[in-house]
Amino acid sequence: MISFGHVNKYYGDFHVLKDIDLTIKTGEVxxxxxxxxxxxxxxxxCINRLETITDGSLTVKDVHLNDKKTDINKVRRxxxxxxxxxxxxxxxxVLENIMLAPINALGISKEEAKKTAEFYLDKVGIPDKAxxxxxxxxxxxxxxxxxxxxxxxxxxxxxxxxxxxxxDPEMVGEVLDVMKALAEEGMTMVVVTHEMGFAKExxxxxxxxxxxxxxxxxxxxxxxxxPKEERAQVFLSRILNH
Amino acid sequence: xxxxxxxxPDNLIFLLKxxxxxxxxxxxxxxxSFIIGGALGTIRxxxxxxxxxxxxxxxxxxxxxxxxxxILFTYFALPEIGINLGITVSAIVALTIFESAMLAExxxxxxxxIEKGQMEAARSSGLSYIQALRLVIxxxxxxxxxxxxxxxxxxxxKDTSLAVVIALPELLHHAxxxxxxxxxxxxxxxxxxxxxxxxxxxxLSLIAKRLELKSA
Numbered sequence: 001m002i003s004f005g006h007v008n009k010y011y012g013d014f015h016v017l018k019d020i021d022l023t024i025k026t027g028e029v030x031x032x033x034x035x036x037x038x039x040x041x042x043x044x045x046c047i048n049r050l051e052t053i054t055d056g057s058l059t060v061k062d063v064h065l066n067d068k069k070t071d072i073n074k075v076r077r078x079x080x081x082x083x084x085x086x087x088x089x090x091x092x093x094v095l096e097n098i099m100l101a102p103i104n105a106l107g108i109s110k111e112e113a114k115k116t117a118e119f120y121l122d123k124v125g126i127p128d129k130a131x132x133x134x135x136x137x138x139x140x141x142x143x144x145x146x147x148x149x150x151x152x153x154x155x156x157x158x159x160x161x162x163x164x165x166x167x168d169p170e171m172v173g174e175v176l177d178v179m180k181a182l183a184e185e186g187m188t189m190v191v192v193t194h195e196m197g198f199a200k201e202x203x204x205x206x207x208x209x210x211x212x213x214x215x216x217x218x219x220x221x222x223x224x225x226x227p228k229e230e231r232a233q234v235f236l237s238r239i240l241n242h
Numbered sequence: 243x244x245x246x247x248x249x250x251p252d253n254l255i256f257l258l259k260x261x262x263x264x265x266x267x268x269x270x271x272x273x274x275s276f277i278i279g280g281a282l283g284t285i286r287x288x289x290x291x292x293x294x295x296x297x298x299x300x301x302x303x304x305x306x307x308x309x310x311x312x313i314l315f316t317y318f319a320l321p322e323i324g325i326n327l328g329i330t331v332s333a334i335v336a337l338t339i340f341e342s343a344m345l346a347e348x349x350x351x352x353x354x355x356i357e358k359g360q361m362e363a364a365r366s367s368g369l370s371y372i373q374a375l376r377l378v379i380x381x382x383x384x385x386x387x388x389x390x391x392x393x394x395x396x397x398x399x400k401d402t403s404l405a406v407v408i409a410l411p412e413l414l415h416h417a418x419x420x421x422x423x424x425x426x427x428x429x430x431x432x433x434x435x436x437x438x439x440x441x442x443x444x445x446l447s448l449i450a451k452r453l454e455l456k457s458a
Contacts, residue, residue, distance in 0.1 A: 048366050077368035087363035091382050101367035104377060146363075153367060 001026045001157065001188050002047055007056035009042065009212075016042050018212040020056070026156075029189045031203035031220075033196070035235060039212040040192045041161050047190060048072075048079045048159060060157070077105055080150025084162040086142040088134040088149070094121065095130045098149045106153065113152070120148035124178050140171030147178055158182065160191040196239060200224055208232045248430035253420050257431075260416030261438055267330065267412065268399040271337035275398070276391075278338065279345025284375070286346065287353040297346070304343035310404050312336045317408040333405040333412075341398045348394060352387035353379060392450035396443045413438065 002024040009017040016039045024030050032040045045051040046058060049065050049072050058065045063075055089097050098117035102108050108116075121127050124144035126137075134142055143163055150158055160179065164172040176198050183189055183202045193199060199206055199220060206223040208216040208231075215229045227233045286297040304312070316339075317332040327335060356379050364374035403414040417435045421428045 050362055050366060073368050073370055076366055079366070081363070081366040083359055083363065085357075085359055087357075087359035089360065089363070089378055089382075091385070100377060101364075101369060104373050105368035149367070 001028075001061060002190070003057075003059045004043075004046075005057040005059075007046070007053050007058055009039075009046065009051065010054045016212050017046070017053070020214060022207065022214060022217075024188065024190060026188055027186045029183045029187075029191065029202055029204045030207055031199040031205070032190065032192045032207045032209060033194070033199060033235075034209040038210045040209050043209065044159050044161050044190055044192050047157070048076050048081055050081075073105065077101075077153055078156045080147075080153060080155035080158045082143070082146050082150055082158065082160045082163045084165050086134070086139070086146045086166070088142055088146055090134050092133075093130070094126075094132050094134070094137070094145050097134065097145060098152045101149070102152050116152050116154075117148070120151045121145070123151070123181075124148045125174070138171060139167045140174045143167065143171075143175045144178055147175070147182075151182075157188045157190070160189065160193065162192050162194070164193065164195055194239070196224070196236075208235070210235070244424070244426040245430045247424070248420075248427040249434070253427075253431075256416050256420065257413065257435065257438070260411060260413040261435075263330075263410065264399070264402050264412040264414075265442070267333050267337065267405070267410065268395075268402050271334050271341060271402075272395050272398055274334070274338040275341035275345050278342040280349050282342060282346035283349025284353065284380075287350045288371075288375075301343045301346045304339060305347065307340075309336070309340045309401055310407065312340050313404055313408060329405075329408055329410050332408060333402070333410045336405075337398060337401060340401075341394065344394055344397075345391070348387055348390045349383070351390070352383035355386055356382050388453045389450055392446055392453075396446050399443060399446075400439060 002022075004020045004022040007017055007020040008015070020043065032043060034040045042051050046053055046065070047060060053066055060075055061078065063070055065072070065075065089100065092100065095114065095117050098120065099110070099113040102113040102116060103110060118127065118130065121130055124147055126141055126144055129137060129141060129145070134145065137145065147158075147163075163179070164175050167175065172195065176195060179189070179191070179198070180202050191198075191203070201220075203220045206216075206218055206220050207214055208223070208227075208229065210231050216223065216227060216232050218228075223232070224236065227236055282297045282301055286294055286301065288294055313333065313336040316327065316336040317329065320327060320332075360378055360382065361374055364378040365371070369377065402410070402412055405412060406415045406418070409415060413435050417431050420431050
Protein backbone atom coordinates (compact mmCIF):
# COMPACT_ATOMS: atom_id res chain seq x y z
CA MET A 1 0.00 0.00 0.00
CA ILE A 2 2.73 2.45 1.08
CA SER A 3 6.37 1.90 0.27
CA PHE A 4 9.40 4.00 1.19
CA GLY A 5 12.61 3.07 -0.61
CA HIS A 6 15.83 4.74 0.52
CA VAL A 7 14.01 7.97 1.22
CA ASN A 8 16.04 10.97 2.32
CA LYS A 9 14.78 14.38 3.21
CA TYR A 10 16.69 17.55 3.97
CA TYR A 11 15.58 20.91 5.29
CA GLY A 12 18.48 22.89 3.92
CA ASP A 13 21.48 21.24 5.54
CA PHE A 14 19.44 19.44 8.15
CA HIS A 15 19.03 15.75 7.36
CA VAL A 16 15.50 15.04 8.65
CA LEU A 17 14.91 11.58 7.22
CA LYS A 18 17.78 9.21 6.65
CA ASP A 19 17.54 6.32 4.22
CA ILE A 20 14.03 5.32 5.18
CA ASP A 21 12.90 1.87 4.05
CA LEU A 22 9.41 1.01 5.12
CA THR A 23 6.56 -0.96 3.61
CA ILE A 24 3.04 -0.80 4.95
CA LYS A 25 0.55 -3.38 3.80
CA THR A 26 -3.19 -3.05 3.29
CA GLY A 27 -5.08 -3.30 6.57
CA GLU A 28 -1.99 -2.85 8.67
CA VAL A 29 -1.85 -0.52 11.65
CA UNK A 30 1.66 0.89 11.93
CA UNK A 31 2.53 3.00 14.92
CA UNK A 32 5.50 5.34 14.64
CA UNK A 33 7.10 6.29 17.91
CA UNK A 34 10.23 8.13 18.87
CA UNK A 35 11.47 11.19 20.73
CA UNK A 36 10.25 14.62 19.63
CA UNK A 37 12.18 16.05 16.74
CA UNK A 38 13.06 12.56 15.54
CA UNK A 39 11.27 13.04 12.21
CA UNK A 40 8.24 10.86 12.84
CA UNK A 41 5.71 13.55 11.89
CA UNK A 42 7.75 14.44 8.84
CA UNK A 43 7.78 10.79 7.82
CA UNK A 44 4.01 10.65 8.15
CA UNK A 45 3.49 13.89 6.26
CA CYS A 46 5.52 12.57 3.33
CA ILE A 47 2.84 9.95 2.72
CA ASN A 48 0.36 12.54 1.46
CA ARG A 49 3.08 14.90 0.24
CA LEU A 50 2.51 17.61 2.79
CA GLU A 51 6.29 17.23 2.83
CA THR A 52 8.24 16.39 -0.29
CA ILE A 53 11.10 13.94 -0.17
CA THR A 54 14.57 14.92 -1.35
CA ASP A 55 15.50 11.57 -2.87
CA GLY A 56 14.59 7.91 -2.88
CA SER A 57 11.23 6.56 -3.91
CA LEU A 58 7.90 6.74 -2.17
CA THR A 59 4.82 5.06 -3.58
CA VAL A 60 1.24 4.96 -2.38
CA LYS A 61 -0.84 2.33 -4.15
CA ASP A 62 2.00 2.06 -6.67
CA VAL A 63 1.79 5.76 -7.54
CA HIS A 64 5.11 7.58 -7.25
CA LEU A 65 4.57 10.64 -5.06
CA ASN A 66 7.71 12.43 -6.18
CA ASP A 67 6.83 12.04 -9.86
CA LYS A 68 5.92 15.43 -11.33
CA LYS A 69 3.12 13.86 -13.39
CA THR A 70 1.36 12.52 -10.31
CA ASP A 71 -1.97 14.23 -9.64
CA ILE A 72 -1.48 14.63 -5.91
CA ASN A 73 -5.09 15.70 -5.31
CA LYS A 74 -6.23 12.37 -6.65
CA VAL A 75 -3.85 10.48 -4.34
CA ARG A 76 -4.88 12.57 -1.35
CA ARG A 77 -8.55 11.70 -1.83
CA UNK A 78 -7.62 8.17 -0.86
CA UNK A 79 -5.70 9.25 2.25
CA UNK A 80 -7.42 10.75 5.27
CA UNK A 81 -5.38 12.81 7.67
CA UNK A 82 -5.98 13.73 11.30
CA UNK A 83 -3.85 16.46 12.86
CA UNK A 84 -2.68 17.18 16.38
CA UNK A 85 -4.58 20.45 16.47
CA UNK A 86 -7.67 19.12 14.65
CA UNK A 87 -7.58 21.90 12.02
CA UNK A 88 -11.34 21.98 11.66
CA UNK A 89 -12.67 24.89 9.61
CA UNK A 90 -13.91 27.34 12.24
CA UNK A 91 -16.28 29.18 9.88
CA UNK A 92 -18.20 26.04 9.01
CA UNK A 93 -20.51 23.85 11.03
CA VAL A 94 -19.53 20.30 11.94
CA LEU A 95 -21.63 18.91 9.09
CA GLU A 96 -20.22 21.43 6.59
CA ASN A 97 -16.70 20.56 7.73
CA ILE A 98 -17.32 16.93 6.85
CA MET A 99 -19.17 17.65 3.60
CA LEU A 100 -16.70 20.13 2.12
CA ALA A 101 -14.21 17.75 0.52
CA PRO A 102 -16.71 15.11 -0.67
CA ILE A 103 -18.69 17.81 -2.49
CA ASN A 104 -15.75 19.79 -3.87
CA ALA A 105 -13.05 17.17 -4.37
CA LEU A 106 -15.19 14.13 -5.24
CA GLY A 107 -18.06 16.04 -6.81
CA ILE A 108 -20.83 14.10 -5.10
CA SER A 109 -24.22 15.73 -4.52
CA LYS A 110 -25.06 17.75 -1.44
CA GLU A 111 -27.75 15.31 -0.34
CA GLU A 112 -25.42 12.36 -0.60
CA ALA A 113 -22.60 14.22 1.14
CA LYS A 114 -24.96 15.10 3.96
CA LYS A 115 -26.02 11.49 4.35
CA THR A 116 -22.40 10.35 4.42
CA ALA A 117 -21.47 13.08 6.89
CA GLU A 118 -24.32 12.13 9.21
CA PHE A 119 -23.34 8.47 8.98
CA TYR A 120 -19.75 9.11 10.06
CA LEU A 121 -20.73 11.64 12.69
CA ASP A 122 -22.93 8.94 14.16
CA LYS A 123 -20.04 6.53 13.94
CA VAL A 124 -17.72 8.76 15.98
CA GLY A 125 -20.50 9.14 18.52
CA ILE A 126 -21.60 12.77 18.24
CA PRO A 127 -24.59 12.86 15.85
CA ASP A 128 -26.15 15.63 17.98
CA LYS A 129 -23.34 18.08 17.15
CA ALA A 130 -24.09 18.32 13.42
CA UNK A 131 -25.08 21.98 13.46
CA UNK A 132 -22.55 23.12 16.06
CA UNK A 133 -19.47 25.11 15.20
CA UNK A 134 -16.06 23.65 16.11
CA UNK A 135 -15.51 26.33 18.78
CA UNK A 136 -18.54 24.98 20.64
CA UNK A 137 -17.03 21.50 20.97
CA UNK A 138 -14.56 20.00 23.41
CA UNK A 139 -11.15 18.97 22.11
CA UNK A 140 -12.13 15.32 22.07
CA UNK A 141 -15.28 16.07 20.12
CA UNK A 142 -13.36 18.24 17.67
CA UNK A 143 -10.87 15.48 17.04
CA UNK A 144 -13.69 12.98 16.47
CA UNK A 145 -15.21 15.37 13.94
CA UNK A 146 -11.80 15.56 12.27
CA UNK A 147 -11.74 11.77 12.05
CA UNK A 148 -15.26 11.75 10.58
CA UNK A 149 -14.15 14.39 8.10
CA UNK A 150 -11.32 12.14 6.99
CA UNK A 151 -13.55 9.07 6.78
CA UNK A 152 -16.22 10.84 4.72
CA UNK A 153 -13.86 10.70 1.75
CA UNK A 154 -13.95 6.89 2.09
CA UNK A 155 -10.16 6.72 2.17
CA UNK A 156 -8.06 3.58 1.96
CA UNK A 157 -5.43 4.94 4.33
CA UNK A 158 -5.78 7.07 7.45
CA UNK A 159 -2.85 9.06 8.81
CA UNK A 160 -2.86 10.23 12.41
CA UNK A 161 -0.34 12.85 13.50
CA UNK A 162 -0.27 12.83 17.30
CA UNK A 163 -4.08 12.89 17.42
CA UNK A 164 -4.32 12.95 21.21
CA UNK A 165 -1.35 15.17 22.10
CA UNK A 166 -3.38 18.37 22.29
CA UNK A 167 -6.22 16.83 24.31
CA ASP A 168 -7.04 17.03 27.98
CA PRO A 169 -6.23 13.63 29.53
CA GLU A 170 -9.86 12.71 30.11
CA MET A 171 -10.63 13.10 26.40
CA VAL A 172 -7.84 10.93 25.09
CA GLY A 173 -9.85 7.74 25.58
CA GLU A 174 -12.82 8.73 23.43
CA VAL A 175 -10.54 9.49 20.48
CA LEU A 176 -8.48 6.32 20.90
CA ASP A 177 -11.70 4.29 21.04
CA VAL A 178 -12.76 5.63 17.66
CA MET A 179 -9.34 4.83 16.23
CA LYS A 180 -9.44 1.35 17.71
CA ALA A 181 -12.81 0.66 16.13
CA LEU A 182 -11.44 1.84 12.83
CA ALA A 183 -8.45 -0.47 13.10
CA GLU A 184 -10.74 -3.40 13.86
CA GLU A 185 -12.63 -2.70 10.64
CA GLY A 186 -9.41 -3.22 8.73
CA MET A 187 -8.46 0.34 7.87
CA THR A 188 -4.84 0.83 6.89
CA MET A 189 -3.53 3.23 9.49
CA VAL A 190 -0.27 5.01 10.14
CA VAL A 191 -0.24 6.59 13.57
CA VAL A 192 2.30 8.88 15.18
CA THR A 193 1.59 8.85 18.89
CA HIS A 194 2.95 8.85 22.41
CA GLU A 195 0.10 6.62 23.60
CA MET A 196 2.02 3.44 24.30
CA GLY A 197 -1.08 1.62 25.51
CA PHE A 198 -2.72 2.20 22.16
CA ALA A 199 0.43 1.22 20.29
CA LYS A 200 0.65 -2.02 22.21
CA GLU A 201 -2.98 -2.95 21.92
CA UNK A 202 -3.92 -1.80 18.43
CA UNK A 203 -0.66 -1.65 16.51
CA UNK A 204 0.35 -4.48 14.21
CA UNK A 205 3.84 -3.10 14.04
CA UNK A 206 5.88 -0.52 15.89
CA UNK A 207 8.38 1.62 14.04
CA UNK A 208 10.89 3.31 16.30
CA UNK A 209 12.59 6.32 14.81
CA UNK A 210 15.31 8.56 16.19
CA UNK A 211 17.30 11.34 14.54
CA UNK A 212 15.61 10.65 11.23
CA UNK A 213 16.50 6.96 11.15
CA UNK A 214 14.34 3.90 11.63
CA UNK A 215 16.15 2.11 14.42
CA UNK A 216 13.76 -0.72 15.12
CA UNK A 217 10.71 -2.29 13.55
CA UNK A 218 8.89 -5.01 15.46
CA UNK A 219 5.58 -6.41 16.57
CA UNK A 220 4.31 -4.55 19.67
CA UNK A 221 4.81 -7.40 22.13
CA UNK A 222 8.34 -7.93 20.97
CA UNK A 223 9.15 -4.24 20.92
CA UNK A 224 7.79 -3.40 24.32
CA UNK A 225 9.03 -6.49 26.10
CA UNK A 226 12.33 -6.94 24.42
CA PRO A 227 13.56 -3.85 22.56
CA LYS A 228 16.78 -4.58 20.74
CA GLU A 229 18.14 -1.12 20.23
CA GLU A 230 19.64 0.62 23.18
CA ARG A 231 18.04 3.91 22.25
CA ALA A 232 14.64 2.29 22.10
CA GLN A 233 15.24 0.81 25.54
CA VAL A 234 16.14 4.23 26.96
CA PHE A 235 13.16 5.82 25.27
CA LEU A 236 10.77 3.22 26.60
CA SER A 237 12.10 3.37 30.14
CA ARG A 238 11.63 7.14 30.11
CA ILE A 239 8.12 6.96 28.73
CA LEU A 240 6.81 4.00 30.68
CA ASN A 241 8.33 4.68 34.08
CA HIS A 242 7.16 8.17 34.84
CA UNK B 243 -18.89 84.56 11.34
CA UNK B 244 -22.26 84.45 9.73
CA UNK B 245 -23.89 81.08 10.36
CA UNK B 246 -27.39 81.83 9.18
CA UNK B 247 -26.14 83.72 6.19
CA UNK B 248 -23.85 80.85 5.21
CA UNK B 249 -26.52 78.16 5.26
CA UNK B 250 -28.72 79.46 2.46
CA PRO B 251 -30.71 76.87 0.50
CA ASP B 252 -28.53 77.53 -2.53
CA ASN B 253 -25.34 76.93 -0.59
CA LEU B 254 -26.69 73.80 1.07
CA ILE B 255 -27.80 72.34 -2.24
CA PHE B 256 -24.44 73.23 -3.74
CA LEU B 257 -22.66 71.44 -0.88
CA LEU B 258 -24.91 68.41 -1.20
CA LYS B 259 -24.11 68.24 -4.91
CA UNK B 260 -20.43 68.27 -3.97
CA UNK B 261 -21.00 65.60 -1.38
CA UNK B 262 -22.78 63.48 -3.95
CA UNK B 263 -19.67 63.62 -6.16
CA UNK B 264 -17.49 62.75 -3.16
CA UNK B 265 -19.62 59.73 -2.35
CA UNK B 266 -19.92 58.65 -5.96
CA UNK B 267 -16.18 58.86 -6.65
CA UNK B 268 -15.43 57.13 -3.33
CA UNK B 269 -17.97 54.37 -3.94
CA UNK B 270 -16.74 53.58 -7.45
CA UNK B 271 -13.11 53.68 -6.29
CA UNK B 272 -13.88 51.39 -3.37
CA UNK B 273 -15.46 48.82 -5.66
CA UNK B 274 -12.61 48.84 -8.17
CA SER B 275 -9.84 48.98 -5.59
CA PHE B 276 -11.39 46.14 -3.62
CA ILE B 277 -11.45 43.92 -6.69
CA ILE B 278 -7.96 44.90 -7.88
CA GLY B 279 -6.47 45.05 -4.38
CA GLY B 280 -8.04 41.71 -3.48
CA ALA B 281 -6.55 40.12 -6.58
CA LEU B 282 -3.11 41.70 -6.04
CA GLY B 283 -3.03 40.72 -2.37
CA THR B 284 -4.09 37.16 -3.12
CA ILE B 285 -1.59 36.80 -5.96
CA ARG B 286 1.18 38.11 -3.73
CA UNK B 287 0.14 35.65 -1.04
CA UNK B 288 0.27 32.65 -3.40
CA UNK B 289 4.02 33.09 -4.01
CA UNK B 290 3.66 31.90 -7.61
CA UNK B 291 7.03 32.79 -9.14
CA UNK B 292 7.16 35.91 -11.35
CA UNK B 293 3.42 36.73 -11.12
CA UNK B 294 3.68 37.12 -7.38
CA UNK B 295 6.88 39.14 -7.75
CA UNK B 296 5.26 41.50 -10.22
CA UNK B 297 2.37 42.05 -7.81
CA UNK B 298 4.85 42.75 -5.00
CA UNK B 299 6.76 45.33 -7.04
CA UNK B 300 3.53 47.08 -8.08
CA UNK B 301 2.17 47.19 -4.55
CA UNK B 302 5.41 48.35 -2.96
CA UNK B 303 5.95 51.06 -5.57
CA UNK B 304 2.49 52.53 -5.32
CA UNK B 305 2.28 52.24 -1.56
CA UNK B 306 5.37 54.38 -1.19
CA UNK B 307 4.18 57.27 -3.38
CA UNK B 308 2.04 60.14 -2.11
CA UNK B 309 -1.56 59.91 -3.29
CA UNK B 310 -1.47 63.57 -4.24
CA UNK B 311 1.37 62.83 -6.66
CA UNK B 312 -0.64 60.01 -8.25
CA ILE B 313 -3.66 62.30 -8.67
CA LEU B 314 -1.60 65.06 -10.25
CA PHE B 315 0.20 62.53 -12.45
CA THR B 316 -3.03 60.97 -13.69
CA TYR B 317 -4.59 64.31 -14.57
CA PHE B 318 -1.60 66.32 -15.80
CA ALA B 319 0.97 63.80 -17.00
CA LEU B 320 -1.12 61.14 -18.73
CA PRO B 321 -2.55 63.59 -21.33
CA GLU B 322 1.06 64.26 -22.38
CA ILE B 323 1.23 60.66 -23.61
CA GLY B 324 -2.18 60.85 -25.18
CA ILE B 325 -4.33 59.50 -22.33
CA ASN B 326 -6.95 62.11 -21.53
CA LEU B 327 -9.23 60.90 -18.80
CA GLY B 328 -11.00 64.05 -17.68
CA ILE B 329 -11.38 65.18 -14.10
CA THR B 330 -13.76 62.62 -12.61
CA VAL B 331 -12.21 59.57 -14.26
CA SER B 332 -8.72 60.80 -13.36
CA ALA B 333 -9.74 61.09 -9.73
CA ILE B 334 -11.29 57.60 -9.77
CA VAL B 335 -8.29 56.05 -11.53
CA ALA B 336 -5.78 57.70 -9.18
CA LEU B 337 -7.70 56.73 -6.05
CA THR B 338 -8.19 53.19 -7.35
CA ILE B 339 -4.48 52.76 -8.10
CA PHE B 340 -3.43 54.00 -4.68
CA GLU B 341 -6.09 52.26 -2.62
CA SER B 342 -5.63 48.96 -4.50
CA ALA B 343 -2.07 48.86 -3.22
CA MET B 344 -3.19 49.62 0.33
CA LEU B 345 -5.99 47.04 0.20
CA ALA B 346 -3.66 44.44 -1.33
CA GLU B 347 -1.54 44.56 1.81
CA UNK B 348 -4.59 44.27 4.05
CA UNK B 349 -5.81 41.26 2.08
CA UNK B 350 -2.38 39.63 2.13
CA UNK B 351 -2.09 40.27 5.86
CA UNK B 352 -5.48 38.67 6.42
CA UNK B 353 -4.52 35.62 4.37
CA UNK B 354 -1.20 35.22 6.20
CA UNK B 355 -2.97 35.38 9.55
CA ILE B 356 -4.86 32.13 8.90
CA GLU B 357 -3.15 29.18 10.61
CA LYS B 358 -1.08 26.96 8.33
CA GLY B 359 -3.05 23.92 9.47
CA GLN B 360 -6.14 25.17 7.66
CA MET B 361 -4.44 24.98 4.28
CA GLU B 362 -2.90 21.62 5.20
CA ALA B 363 -6.24 20.16 6.23
CA ALA B 364 -7.91 21.40 3.05
CA ARG B 365 -5.12 20.21 0.77
CA SER B 366 -4.76 16.83 2.44
CA SER B 367 -8.47 16.19 1.85
CA GLY B 368 -7.81 16.40 -1.88
CA LEU B 369 -8.91 19.96 -2.59
CA SER B 370 -6.82 21.89 -5.10
CA TYR B 371 -4.87 24.95 -3.99
CA ILE B 372 -7.43 27.28 -5.57
CA GLN B 373 -10.33 25.42 -3.93
CA ALA B 374 -8.61 25.53 -0.55
CA LEU B 375 -8.03 29.24 -0.97
CA ARG B 376 -11.58 29.94 -2.06
CA LEU B 377 -13.47 27.64 0.31
CA VAL B 378 -11.32 27.60 3.42
CA ILE B 379 -8.75 30.39 3.61
CA UNK B 380 -10.41 33.42 2.00
CA UNK B 381 -13.73 33.24 3.89
CA UNK B 382 -11.88 33.16 7.20
CA UNK B 383 -9.39 35.82 6.17
CA UNK B 384 -12.17 38.16 4.98
CA UNK B 385 -13.76 38.15 8.40
CA UNK B 386 -10.49 39.10 10.02
CA UNK B 387 -9.93 41.84 7.46
CA UNK B 388 -13.22 43.64 8.01
CA UNK B 389 -11.97 46.23 10.52
CA UNK B 390 -8.90 47.07 8.44
CA UNK B 391 -10.87 47.12 5.20
CA UNK B 392 -13.45 49.52 6.58
CA UNK B 393 -10.83 51.82 8.01
CA UNK B 394 -9.18 51.87 4.59
CA UNK B 395 -12.54 52.65 2.95
CA UNK B 396 -12.93 55.55 5.37
CA UNK B 397 -9.47 56.78 4.41
CA UNK B 398 -10.43 56.56 0.78
CA UNK B 399 -13.59 58.58 1.30
CA LYS B 400 -11.59 61.28 3.04
CA ASP B 401 -8.84 61.13 0.43
CA THR B 402 -11.31 62.11 -2.30
CA SER B 403 -10.85 65.64 -0.97
CA LEU B 404 -7.31 65.60 -2.36
CA ALA B 405 -8.87 65.70 -5.82
CA VAL B 406 -9.60 69.35 -5.06
CA VAL B 407 -6.23 69.98 -6.74
CA ILE B 408 -7.61 68.90 -10.10
CA ALA B 409 -10.87 70.75 -9.44
CA LEU B 410 -13.03 67.68 -9.00
CA PRO B 411 -16.42 69.20 -8.05
CA GLU B 412 -16.53 67.31 -4.73
CA LEU B 413 -17.48 68.54 -1.27
CA LEU B 414 -14.29 70.39 -0.35
CA HIS B 415 -14.10 72.03 -3.76
CA HIS B 416 -17.67 73.32 -3.48
CA ALA B 417 -17.01 74.52 0.04
CA UNK B 418 -14.05 76.54 -1.17
CA UNK B 419 -16.11 78.11 -3.92
CA UNK B 420 -18.68 79.29 -1.39
CA UNK B 421 -16.00 80.56 0.97
CA UNK B 422 -14.30 82.48 -1.82
CA UNK B 423 -17.46 84.49 -2.32
CA UNK B 424 -17.88 85.54 1.31
CA UNK B 425 -15.06 85.45 3.84
CA UNK B 426 -17.36 85.36 6.87
CA UNK B 427 -18.67 81.96 5.67
CA UNK B 428 -15.30 80.26 6.08
CA UNK B 429 -15.80 78.80 9.55
CA UNK B 430 -19.50 77.82 9.28
CA UNK B 431 -18.94 76.11 5.96
CA UNK B 432 -15.85 74.24 7.22
CA UNK B 433 -17.77 73.11 10.29
CA UNK B 434 -20.67 71.92 8.17
CA UNK B 435 -18.58 69.87 5.74
CA UNK B 436 -16.57 68.47 8.66
CA UNK B 437 -19.87 67.27 10.10
CA UNK B 438 -20.87 65.72 6.75
CA UNK B 439 -17.59 63.79 6.46
CA UNK B 440 -17.83 62.74 10.08
CA UNK B 441 -21.39 61.43 9.91
CA UNK B 442 -20.77 59.19 6.91
CA UNK B 443 -17.42 57.87 8.15
CA UNK B 444 -18.63 57.31 11.66
CA UNK B 445 -21.60 55.38 10.30
CA LEU B 446 -19.15 53.21 8.37
CA SER B 447 -17.16 52.44 11.52
CA LEU B 448 -20.34 51.52 13.34
CA ILE B 449 -21.28 49.11 10.56
CA ALA B 450 -17.78 47.64 10.79
CA LYS B 451 -18.18 47.10 14.53
CA ARG B 452 -21.46 45.32 13.90
CA LEU B 453 -19.84 43.04 11.34
CA GLU B 454 -16.97 42.33 13.72
CA LEU B 455 -19.32 41.31 16.50
CA LYS B 456 -21.26 39.07 14.16
CA SER B 457 -18.20 37.21 12.88
CA ALA B 458 -16.57 36.90 16.29
